[in-house]
Amino acid sequence: MIAAALALLAADALPGTPTAAEIMADAPEGAWVAPDPEDTLYVDVPSGRIVVVLVPEMAPRHVEQLRTLAREGYYEGLHFYRVIDGFVAQGGDESGEKDKGSAAQTLAAEFEVPMPAGLAFTPLGHADPYADESGFVAGQPAGRDPEGGTAWLAHCTGAFAFGRDEGRDTAATEFYVTLQPQRYLDRNLTVLGRVVLGMEHLQAMPRGALGTAGTIEDERRWTPIESVTVASDLPRKDRVPVEVMDTGSDTFRRLIEARAARADAFFYYRPDHVDLCQMPIPVRLTPAQDGE
Structure with a gap:
């Protein structure tokens, strides 16, 4: 009887409005894309592999x-040494003394760029306090300035970006991954991709203290970077068979x-709004291509 009473109190699903689960169940194969291996990065740590998809445009x-830097082995033997709970996990050379090889000593900032003609922008369609318009580009959350004609990748959870000093053109080797959305950093640092698999390895890393700006004082608690590899440099059989939903597809727009x-019966209050960083971009693993 209690169960029956609770059922009477339950919210009603919105008739005729599909849920995200229903849309995913009907997603066609054409709604999925395999990232270019040349734009896919593997960051290996002792607990497993972190897969990053980059957007060179x-x-x-x-x-x-x-x-x-990856191809010259720069990151091998370095660490994630600065981890702030709810903020970022930063990796690289804490001393700043390691030779950069043939890589540039510093980089000109790419906080925002002219919207690439070859990339489709899928608008989120909801107000955003950090951008005139927010949406998705190449499987990544992004913002754009329609009047200025520029776009940028957003600091949602898993954003992969380069750190810098106070000077805007001082990025070189240090990278970080956001552990939670940090949208106020948009257009202040260069985001070049996002983690699509392996966030659990970053979330489990030991934290530094706020008094040390997140740098972990005991080096024995740093997380070793075993390797950073461009996926195209590995045989196909050794690559992670990952696919990301095409954010330009009708399926993703319906999502x-x-x-x-929020048509699910669980919801009583439906705000009819979605935040950019709360719009998940589906990722799936496909059967491995053994022997290739």
Whole structure:
């Protein structure tokens, strides 16, 4: 009887409005895309692999720098040494003394760029305090200034970006991943991609103290970076068979609508709004291509 009474009190699903789960169940194969291996980065730590998808059109100099550093083994033997709870996990050379090889000593900022003609921008369709218009580009959350014609990748959870000093053109090798949304950093640092798999490894890293700006004082608690590899440098059989939903697809547009509508019976109050960083971009693993 208690269960029956609770059922009577339950919210009603919105008739005729599909839920996100229903849309995902009907998603066609054409709604999924495999990231270009040349734009996919593997960061290996003792607990597992972190998979990052880069968008060279949105930060070409930084992506090229990262590929160069990875291919020359710059990050091997370095660490995640600065981790702030609810903020970022930062990796690289804490001393700043390691030779950069053939990579650039510093990089000109790419906080925002002219909106690339070859990339589609899918509007979120909801107000955003950090951008005139927010939406998605190449499977990544982004903002844009329609009047100025510029766009940038947003600091949602998993944003992969280069750190810098106070000077805008001082980024070189240090990278960080946001552990939660940090939108106030948009257009202040260069975001060049996002983590699509492996956030659990970053979330589990030991934290530093606020008094040390998150730098972990005991070096024994730093998380080793075993390797940073461009996926195209590995045989296909050794790559992670990941696919990301095409944010330009009709399926993803329907997911945005469903996320805002909250048609599930669980919801009593439906705000008819979705925040950019609360709009998940689906990722899936496909069967491995053994022997290739």
